[in-house]
């Protein structure tokens with residue numbers, strides 16, 4: 425480990441101060457009790473201590489170790505091996521949302537979705553800390569976490585989404601907590617997936633309601649996939665359950681025709697699709713939801729509050745008055761507006777175009793592509809070169825049947841129009857096929873190889889995998 429003079433002095437001062445720390449043992453401890461306290465062990469993390477001594481290498485701190493953050497870290501190790509890369513996530517392990525709908529109904533094992541942060545960090549040569557990021561000071565370039573502070577030269581935020589329960593419940597935390605804990609949507613937090621899975625497997629029959637929030641939302645086709653797979657679970661296990669999909673949108677989007685046929689041909693007695701169901705009131709205590717398309721009482725529900733940029737994007741001051749709850753950034757480089765050393769990627773980002781599609785789909789595939797783009801941006805800048813403008817692509821497989829395994833697919837390509845705006849071409853594959861089902865696993869394999877084995881191509885575009 426290399427120390428420069430300034431950090432060495434700071435580190436020595438911190439060590440010298442350590443024996444004095446019992447006086448401020450923990451919040452709420454009285455001074456009288458604290459005098460009896462044992463000396464504070466140096467490695468119990470405190471947000472006031474330096475987490476990692478500073479070496480000479482430029483330091484890149486990535487906040488959020490989901491799809492975007494892990495891809496960025498893996499690609500940075502390849503493109504900028506001279507840099508120190510630090511990845512921070514609050515979770516001890518990575519759990520994949522893609523493929524999780526199959527896991528909910530026991531079509532795949534949890535091991536396929538779960539990955540070990542420390543193993544990948546050691547293997548690829550970056551540092552990982554399991555830590556809650558609590559504060560980001562972009563003026564001083566300091567990240568404060570639950571276990572210490574880190575200064576940085578470059579910052580990448582990949583915080584995912586938050587649920588905007590405020591839009592349903594105002595500041596009524598009790599109602600928001602009841603919705604979140606009793607009827608979680610399992611779209612953002614790992615423990616919600618477990619709660620939902622348990623609820624589904626304890627469900628003996630009755631009415632299951634799931635709502636889809638207004639766009640943009642995380643992975644727009646995946647709630648329909650989830651409805652199909654839950655219906656498949658009811659059908660194969662002879663559970664007298666019925667699913668009502670309350671969709672904010674006027675029709676199923678994307679892959680509308682493919683899903684419509686799956687609902688009608690495979691799950692006629694199990695799924696009812698209701699369009700234009702704008703949520704007006706949610707009552708998690710009496711198990712009711714009122715929408716513009718009617719009122720529904722439920723036995724269980726998957727209640728999905730509208731999505732916005734993850735809390736971290738707000739803590740870092742990246743959400744502007746005009747970015748509609750998403751992180752404001754340059755549409756191509758992903759650089760946070762007004763900050764040449766900070767980037768934001770993945771689901772948290774704001775609109776990328778003034779054309780009607782406006783947002784990239786909030787998908788793992790896009791988060792992966794933006795992770796690559798930002799790793800490239802930073803590595804070029806570190807090398808003193810001007811990065812070129814690069815755009816992502818998107819690809820999503822959606823499973824609609826378990827016996828036989830069948831899936832649909834949607835693809836997106838991007839380029840610039842004559843005015844320099846990002847343009848989108850969408851292709852829906854509405855025919856459900858076993859080949860697409862197989863390709864879903866192949867896609868996940870490619871992604872996991874890149875994120876967890878560092879097998880990433882050094883340049884974009886990726887030799888694009890196409891159905």
Ligand SMILES: Cc1cc2nc3c(=O)[nH]c(=O)nc-3n(C[C@H](O)[C@H](O)[C@H](O)COP(=O)(O)OP(=O)(O)OC[C@H]3O[C@@H](n4cnc5c(N)ncnc54)[C@H](O)[C@@H]3O)c2cc1C
Pocket residue numbers: 487488489490491492493512513514515520521522523524525555556557558582583584585610611612642643646734735736769770771772786787788789790791819820821
């Ligand atoms: C059911 C379901 C199915 C899906 N299927 C697909 C699919 O088939 N294909 C596809 O492309 N996409 C799919 N997606 C979408 C995909 O999961 C997201 O688009 C993707 O995870 C976005 O990546 P991200 O890096 O932006 O956010 P995330 O992957 O959510 O990562 C954010 C990370 O930040 C961490 N974090 C947040 N705040 C803090 C903090 N304060 N301190 C420390 N850590 C923090 C979180 O713990 C998390 O690990 C699906 C999503 C769901 C829910």
